[in-house]
Amino acid sequence: MENLLENGLIMVSIILVVNIVYVSLFTIRMILTLKGQRYTAAAVSTVEVVIYVVGLGLVLDNLDQIQNLIAYAIGYGIGVITGMKIEDKLALGYITVNVISSSPDLEFTKKLRDKGYGVTSWSAYGMDGDRLAMQILTPRKYELKLYQSIKEIDPKAFIIAYEPKTIHGGFWVKQVKRERLKKREAQE
Known part of the structure; x- marks a missing residue:
């Protein structure tokens, strides 16, 4: 040696x-x-x-x-x-994505939920009128696919993402959502 x-x-x-x-x-x-x-x-x-x-x-x-x-x-x-x-x-952990769409159409929320994402949405008002605001929590490994899905639905959507430090409560059931996301990923 x-x-x-x-x-x-x-x-x-x-x-x-x-x-x-x-x-x-x-x-x-x-x-x-x-x-x-x-x-x-x-x-x-x-x-x-x-x-x-x-x-x-x-x-x-x-x-x-x-x-x-x-x-x-x-x-x-x-x-x-x-x-x-x-x-x-x-891709450890989760990412929270806030989305603001210029289209207040709730179909946006449904399309994301159908893909397996947990979405909370509400009506908002911006400088140019009504908006749809959404908050989405997803495992980080699905982050890029989420952005792609959002841009397909609304290419002009305003997106802000951050990593939450603490997650507690809520309806978001990890195993159910992960399984839906995995099935979607396998289909694509």
Whole structure:
């Protein structure tokens, strides 16, 4: 193993990969922490810190080699991007989408409900007249499909999305809605 570490290119590669993995895990752990998944975050952090110590040790043991420090820095940047892409794929949690349509037609609400989304709607009044306001809660993995559905129904709809911190009560039954959304996804 020591012979491998003496080879400059291999050392740079190891440091780069170690830091990409470390920072990716760091990013995922932070997101899990923000989502309240403390035990999973703690497990990830255990692995993360071992990888961090190994990577940092390799750099500190070889500070006379500037390419190792550069590999560490580049690995950090790539790790941030990689961690974000992994989180996008995991799509943890839920998203709340507020929609304002210039058409006060309640058929909009029905079409979204038929696709499996939980929708609360009400009449609103905007600068140019009556509007239909809706609030939709959905798992994040269906977020882009929801936007697509909204734009198909009303291309001019005003959309604002955010992640709710707390969800309590209401009619939105996760299992029923997920099953309807999964069936819709399979049909499309």
